[in-house]
Amino acid sequence: MKTRISKAMATRLIETGIALTSINNLDELLEFIVHEARGLTKADAGSLYIVNGSNLDFLVCQNDTLTRKVGADAERGLFTVYSIPVSKQSLAGYAALTGEALNFPDVYNLPPDAPFSFNKEFDRRNGYRTMSMLNVPMKAPDGAIVGVLQLINSLDHNGEIMPFEDDMVAVVQALASQAAVAVKNAKLTAALMDAHLDTIFRLAVAAEYRDQDTARHIQRISEYTKIIAKSMGLPGRDVILIGHASPMHDVGKLGVPDSILLKPGKLTPEERVEMEKHTVFGGKILAGSESEILRLSESIALTHHEKWDGSGYPYGIKGGSIPIAGRIVAIADVFDALSSPRCYKPAFPMDKVLAILEHDTGIHFDPDVSKVFFGNLDEIQEIHRRMKESG
Amino acid sequence: MKTRISKAMATRLIETGIALTSINNLDELLEFIVHEARGLTKADAGSLYIVNGSNLDFLVCQNDTLTRKVGADAERGLFTVYSIPVSKQSLAGYAALTGEALNFPDVYNLPPDAPFSFNKEFDRRNGYRTMSMLNVPMKAPDGAIVGVLQLINSLDHNGEIMPFEDDMVAVVQALASQAAVAVKNAKLTAALMDAHLDTIFRLAVAAEYRDQDTARHIQRISEYTKIIAKSMGLPGRDVILIGHASPMHDVGKLGVPDSILLKPGKLTPEERVEMEKHTVFGGKILAGSESEILRLSESIALTHHEKWDGSGYPYGIKGGSIPIAGRIVAIADVFDALSSPRCYKPAFPMDKVLAILEHDTGIHFDPDVSKVFFGNLDEIQEIHRRMKESG
Structure with missing residues (x-):
């Protein structure tokens, strides 16, 4: 032959x-x-x-x-x-x-x-x-x-x-x-990549296990951040990466005691300090990986509570010093928290949610990221509706 | 050319x-x-x-x-x-x-x-x-x-x-x-496999974050189970799989409240029931994956507290009905818990540890697995020494 x-x-x-x-x-x-x-x-x-x-x-x-x-x-x-x-x-x-x-x-x-x-x-x-x-x-x-x-x-x-x-x-x-x-x-490569992504998702879900948050919250954050990143002109590869990495932003909550994490009322200043450590714990859990996705999620875990004016935590860095992924997750996370019901509060009405985000633009949120967020509001609200908590 | x-x-x-x-x-x-x-x-x-x-x-x-x-x-x-x-x-x-x-x-x-x-x-x-x-x-x-x-x-x-x-x-x-x-x-495949294994390990570490257990405990369990599986004649591929999957046996502890998980004294019968749910929680966190490693870890999470005589939890299955990986992790986990210090107890002396394991053979532990465990005691103790908690 x-x-x-x-x-x-x-x-x-x-x-x-x-x-x-x-x-x-x-x-x-x-x-x-x-x-x-x-x-x-x-x-x-x-x-x-x-x-x-x-x-x-x-x-x-x-x-x-x-x-x-x-x-x-x-x-x-x-x-x-x-x-x-x-x-x-x-x-x-x-x-x-x-x-x-x-x-x-x-x-x-x-x-x-x-x-x-x-x-x-x-x-x-x-x-x-x-x-x-x-x-x-x-x-x-x-x-x-x-x-x-x-x-x-x-x-x-x-x-x-x-x-x-x-x-x-x-x-x-x-x-x-x-x-x-x-x-x-x-096919082997695709199966291995699926297994990797699946495990990453479980890590994120496991972290939310102790919290009122749900797997739905994680999926919505992934969708919101992809829309914002894409619309900001980030390369396609980075858009995919942030979609996989952003669900792990709160993985460090695993290190916060129940008495603080699940406290129904307002936290005392001492308890606040403990709660805010979830960013640093998250950074530690995810630190030093060879995986690009985990490296980006480490950065997001550390910086998603920093604020544009420098009043955030854990480091109080401000403006462009906050990695872009952290700035994107910041607005996506606050939007999702305000617009979804939690056991201690109902979902806020959408106009109130948007008024808060608008007010905090330039204080908490990067004005450019905020602009892109509002520019894609229809698509973001559509995801919010589609991926609602099953009541 | x-x-x-x-x-x-x-x-x-x-x-x-x-x-x-x-x-x-x-x-x-x-x-x-x-x-x-x-x-x-x-x-x-x-x-x-x-x-x-x-x-x-x-x-x-x-x-x-x-x-x-x-x-x-x-x-x-x-x-x-x-x-x-x-x-x-x-x-x-x-x-x-x-x-x-x-x-x-x-x-x-x-x-x-x-x-x-x-x-x-x-x-x-x-x-x-x-x-x-x-x-x-x-x-x-x-x-x-x-x-x-x-x-x-x-x-x-x-x-x-x-x-x-x-x-x-x-x-x-x-x-x-x-x-x-x-x-x-x-090289790409190897990097992807490393990323997958790295994430799995972090999932295991994250779960232990709230507990007295440490990353060292996880690594020792991985080593012990590989030695036992290999010596029992399991195929090389299964030996590698159990080494990667066994660290996740306690991932379900994420679902147990601090008040029970971290209670210093004896648990009440009601608290015991809550504590034992960590097996089922672990099964849920790991359920339904396409990844062979995660599928095996699901089985281990569910069955590592079952006992040979049927007196274990969560299902009370007995003997050969307990998957072999669950039977192997059972003895490895108890050995490691007894022989390592915890904040509520010092490490037991080795002769006391071994006396307990011997006594529980045929009750808690599969006699065949136990035999292999004792047959490889030198190597197991060597790992115990080498991978001690850093005091």
Whole structure:
């Protein structure tokens, strides 16, 4: 099989393998795989199915003819995500089940004894004619089938549909193997990232366990801070980071005794001092991590009670000396506390909440952050409504 | 350059690329890269340097001649990990700095005007003669130099040293590019895993924040449970998992009020009921995660106070119905609590601790787990001594 790959194809596959491997985003990777496979085989269209338990999820569909006809945006609308079983009844299912490649010059004329049939539904709906088709399983080095690469309508120099050349099967198989490993790796990375984010969220939820605050409060803070950060023009990466880091702003409350944390009335000056230590405790719990998210959450825990005029705690720093993330969480946290019910107070009416925030702009809050907050008030209030405490 | 790669080499590189990409462990990956590069070039020896800031860390060294002379184990002892600066003064440093490959038939006769020189120290110490040498930078698709692959003494069919063929430079460069991406990915995965484990550890530490327990307690529990799990014959993967999951056994204490958690005297029956809820709270905080570690920690949080005879809490399950991880943490936790000082009690003398554990075997503790615990007592006590509370 391997000897059927030409030297030019082989050197191109080396490049492709390197390119594949450097894409970490799964969606981007899947699109790239189909794009490369179509380039190698001059295929008018191509799809990608990923094995999900005993099903194949249809995830990528590229079709030059339809794109020309209806435009790229409209074309994307033609395809819906769907699943088919891994079984001998479909071409892709057969390839996934048996690990064999299937190459047919015209899928409207399949061998009469073939166990699979071609579903003409898509063609009928979109006025397309699928003719030649190559289905290649994506096989990882351990033999596991990760998905199926489906190439449609190989085109000759005149743009006429021709069968996929037999020599190309080995080339696409090699590409599909490279793709299989790349997909496995991208999934592994995504799962690890999910596990990391999940644990961070639990750390935040655990901290709120002793308080009247709820998991909802944490989620709202995450949403509010992302809106503000994005609208302030922070880079996309920083917007995502603050969304993950801001829920941990009160993690240091774990270090505050119940007698103070849960006291119904006003705190004495001595108790206030103890309560305010939650910022420093939070900083300690989160200190010194290699994780970017935890490093940002350390900074937020330490600075979300600082005030623009320098009258905040724990350090009394002011203005631009307060990290931007701390300034953003400050207004989001106060807005959420005032507008939500607590066991010791009802939710304030919205006009009163906004009047307080407005009054404290330039005193407690950074005027620029405050401006952006009010500029996005509709979206922020929508989140407030949508993610209310379940009464 | 690319056209100089033969068809046979190119198809081999495709296979190598796939194999490289499927190795997630960094050390294993680096050894494999050198092994493959040596195979392609018939090199007697080979090394790998990884860029670390402005230095190159020397991480892999393979040498067939020395292995034959002294044996594989002794050979490994000949090499020490060291760093050299990325600079024009060394061959590897030059390749890393400039991105150029360097190929010399005899490094003892370098061009007199070369900015680099060859360090004969290793040869002198080990009675080796480095002659032909190929240094190839490992360049990622974004142009970043990840490391340098160094191949030494290409051998002809008779085992005689010959220069590295010029045609092989392009082949090794292609391999080095594949290796560069694989190394970057393996580092990314390792960093993500570290971040995940770091966050899990902080969750455990945060939970102990309100208690007399310390970060040391958590670390000791992790070590004890690993020793017991390993000695009970659990698969290596499960041993690692329990080491990461067991520190979170008491995370549910976050849900217990201070008045009960920190009460100096004996608890009333009502307070006991509240205190025992920490197992269920822990289960809730950790419930429903996709992370294997968190799933195991959920089970441990729920079951580490169950007893072998069914007299434990929260469910009163007994014997083999208690998950093995819960049975292991049970004995580790009691041993650590008894043998460590708490603000309300000094550490018990070791003979008293062991007498209690022995007495409770078959009542509180699984006899098999207890047997393994006592069978590894030396190692467990050594950890107890080494990781003592700093007074």
